[in-house]
Amino acid sequence: MAGLIPQTFIDDLLDRVDIVDVVNSRVQLKKAGKNYKACCPFHEEKSPSFTVAQDKQFYYCFGCGAGGNALGFVMEFDRLDFLPAVELLAKNAGMEIPREAAPDRKVTKQKDNLFSTLTESDKYYRHQLRSHPEAKTAVDYLKARGLSGKIAAQFGIGYAPPGWDNLLKSAGGTDDKNQLLDQSGMIIVKPEEKKQYDRFRHRIMFPIRDQRGRTIGFGGRVLDDSTPKYLNSPETPVFHKGRELYGLYEARQTLKEIPCLIMVEGYMDVIALAQYGIANSVATLGTALTENHLQKLFRYTSELVFCFDGDNAGRRAAARSLEIALPEMRDGVSAKFLFLPDGEDPDSMVRQLGTTAFQEQVQKAQPLSEFLFEQLSEGIDSSTADGKARLSKVCAPQINRIPQGVFRQLMLEELSRRTGISADNLRDYVATHISPQQRAVATAEKIPTARNSLENFTPPNATDDGHYAEFDGSIEADQYSDLTPIRASKIRLSPVKFITALLLNHPALAESADDLSFLDKSTDEDIQLFLRVLDVAKKNPHYKPSHIFAYWLGTHGNQAETKLLQSLAASELYHPPVGTGRDDHQEFTDALAHIISDAFNALPVAERAMHLLQRKVLNESEIKQLHKLRLQLPNDAQSNELKNKIKQRLVN
Numbered sequence: 001m002a003g004l005i006p007q008t009f010i011d012d013l014l015d016r017v018d019i020v021d022v023v024n025s026r027v028q029l030k031k032a033g034k035n036y037k038a039c040c041p042f043h044e045e046k047s048p049s050f051t052v053a054q055d056k057q058f059y060y061c062f063g064c065g066a067g068g069n070a071l072g073f074v075m076e077f078d079r080l081d082f083l084p085a086v087e088l089l090a091k092n093a094g095m096e097i098p099r100e101a102a103p104d105r106k107v108t109k110q111k112d113n114l115f116s117t118l119t120e121s122d123k124y125y126r127h128q129l130r131s132h133p134e135a136k137t138a139v140d141y142l143k144a145r146g147l148s149g150k151i152a153a154q155f156g157i158g159y160a161p162p163g164w165d166n167l168l169k170s171a172g173g174t175d176d177k178n179q180l181l182d183q184s185g186m187i188i189v190k191p192e193e194k195k196q197y198d199r200f201r202h203r204i205m206f207p208i209r210d211q212r213g214r215t216i217g218f219g220g221r222v223l224d225d226s227t228p229k230y231l232n233s234p235e236t237p238v239f240h241k242g243r244e245l246y247g248l249y250e251a252r253q254t255l256k257e258i259p260c261l262i263m264v265e266g267y268m269d270v271i272a273l274a275q276y277g278i279a280n281s282v283a284t285l286g287t288a289l290t291e292n293h294l295q296k297l298f299r300y301t302s303e304l305v306f307c308f309d310g311d312n313a314g315r316r317a318a319a320r321s322l323e324i325a326l327p328e329m330r331d332g333v334s335a336k337f338l339f340l341p342d343g344e345d346p347d348s349m350v351r352q353l354g355t356t357a358f359q360e361q362v363q364k365a366q367p368l369s370e371f372l373f374e375q376l377s378e379g380i381d382s383s384t385a386d387g388k389a390r391l392s393k394v395c396a397p398q399i400n401r402i403p404q405g406v407f408r409q410l411m412l413e414e415l416s417r418r419t420g421i422s423a424d425n426l427r428d429y430v431a432t433h434i435s436p437q438q439r440a441v442a443t444a445e446k447i448p449t450a451r452n453s454l455e456n457f458t459p460p461n462a463t464d465d466g467h468y469a470e471f472d473g474s475i476e477a478d479q480y481s482d483l484t485p486i487r488a489s490k491i492r493l494s495p496v497k498f499i500t501a502l503l504l505n506h507p508a509l510a511e512s513a514d515d516l517s518f519l520d521k522s523t524d525e526d527i528q529l530f531l532r533v534l535d536v537a538k539k540n541p542h543y544k545p546s547h548i549f550a551y552w553l554g555t556h557g558n559q560a561e562t563k564l565l566q567s568l569a570a571s572e573l574y575h576p577p578v579g580t581g582r583d584d585h586q587e588f589t590d591a592l593a594h595i596i597s598d599a600f601n602a603l604p605v606a607e608r609a610m611h612l613l614q615r616k617v618l619n620e621s622e623i624k625q626l627h628k629l630r631l632q633l634p635n636d637a638q639s640n641e642l643k644n645k646i647k648q649r650l651v652n
Helices: 007-016 019-024 070-077 082-092 105-131 136-144 149-154 166-171 175-183 248-254 267-275 291-297 312-328 346-353 355-363 368-377 385-399 406-419 423-432 495-505 507-512 525-539 545-556 559-574 584-601 605-613 620-632 637-651
Strands: 030-032 035-038 050-053 058-061 158-160 187-190 195-198 203-209 215-222 230-232 261-264 281-283 303-309 334-340 484-487 490-492
Touching: 007 070, 007 082, 007 545, 019 035, 019 050, 019 058, 019 070, 058 545, 058 559, 070 082, 070 545, 105 158, 105 166, 105 175, 105 203, 105 215, 136 203, 149 267, 166 175, 166 195, 175 187, 215 267, 248 267, 248 281, 261 267, 267 281, 267 346, 291 312, 303 312, 312 334, 312 368, 334 368, 346 355, 368 385, 368 406, 385 406, 385 423, 406 423, 495 507, 495 525, 495 545, 495 559, 495 584, 507 525, 507 584, 525 545, 525 559, 545 559, 584 605, 605 620, 605 637, 620 637
Parallel strands: 261 281, 261 303, 303 334
Antiparallel strands: 030 035, 035 050, 050 058, 158 203, 187 195, 203 215, 215 230, 484 490
């Protein structure tokens, strides 16, 4: 085990490298004021919207929303995982990566033991396929499906023999080994019945491998009438179904370049296509498609083809995949949908058509744009004025989920063609139709200065030490809304996002934040995110935005939050330079006072009153507030007691 990379090393590495040098070695930059610009390498554009801020040490594209630090750029541009990207930057900077075992030594050791247990189980199942007396049933099934011994070996297919404790006897025996079998999902333990037995029995076994080729779990297909037909390993510390894809490791081993990946439904589909020389297929692991799946896939390919049955169930599955895919459709990637005839699957189709004809079907797959409009237009007569209005209404929230860029513009133009409404008018209309659940992390074409973003704001009168573990870049993403679009060309920052943006760029401002007790109680996601950024800034007032991005991704592992922080920090790129009269400290404290005041006013009347009563000294404004609160209290025993306390305080 390579160990953990300390946060301090990541900080030092980012201090040592210059993002301008890193980016310029891959993309030609041009000086533009104090920043650098280029056409974005992550989406097609004619006018440069890709900006690199040398003083802040991060990049941001105001077209597609791509952003991050030097490390993030190398990961995205070179398509590297986290650790290889760190190693590359460290090598170029002449730095040796230190490794730490603490404080996660136990976790690291546990994962190592689980990998060893799963590897041993994998070897056991493969041996059983060759040697067990009842393996003929499994071999005959595989031959009937047209699989060769070579392809079976490539995918590591094995056999779990019938019986309750075959694997348990082979790989277990001691309490420690049995515990590892349990933790890896290979056996089922029922302590109340004092029973433990193999999870997989009389099944063909498909090992599931991670990006490094390590066995992390299994899928098992039954060979009799037992249920379920397919059984997958449970979630474990090394196996997360929402992140992993069957066949991706094998595809990467077979193909040097992967221009396209085919998403199919099951293990046998992947293997059958590989048998016919189509090595670029993958499958989810008994779970629905996730954002993490797509983010991982688009690191290795620019085109994804979803392959579904053509029946109603297949159409519904395609519609769900479409929902997940839209926020990931940045320029430079594409998605298509291939619907097979009823009763057919990729396995049967490739055997029926052959390799060339099947690949032709894949090439002719329906583009995502066509499928989207087909889905949304169902039941709408777009030849009428009412139908055109309805079509615009149902399409707007979905188009709004697409990242800014050429593809989004083309979707607007297609909607314009179908409705007869100008693309400019549709752009404004789409920008106002956004749902909290569907709001994607994106930016608009322009971001105003802090003063403009708070043009309606009136200040009130009243006065972990993180480590980077070895992770594969598949990160759970929370539903955080990004900057709120007002018009197609403008975004207004809320007061909370404004002070978060200021804090990201000027962490020393954290020293100005004292009493935040009201904010601690808030359930608002933006406020809670601000408080966590504030905590990092208080501990590391010397940080640049690039350090915070690295800390956030490494410590919290939250890609959606990291993207949001990057977009907020980027708003500072449009602020006037030093010397133009802007007072960051004053704007920060004014906005924070406003937010605290709103949080205070959101409290119940009694809580507000009790809080003011706890203060040793009340100013004139607070005295007036306390008097008003007394009048607002209801007439009950508890409230009357509080009223008397307020009266005494006001008299004194």
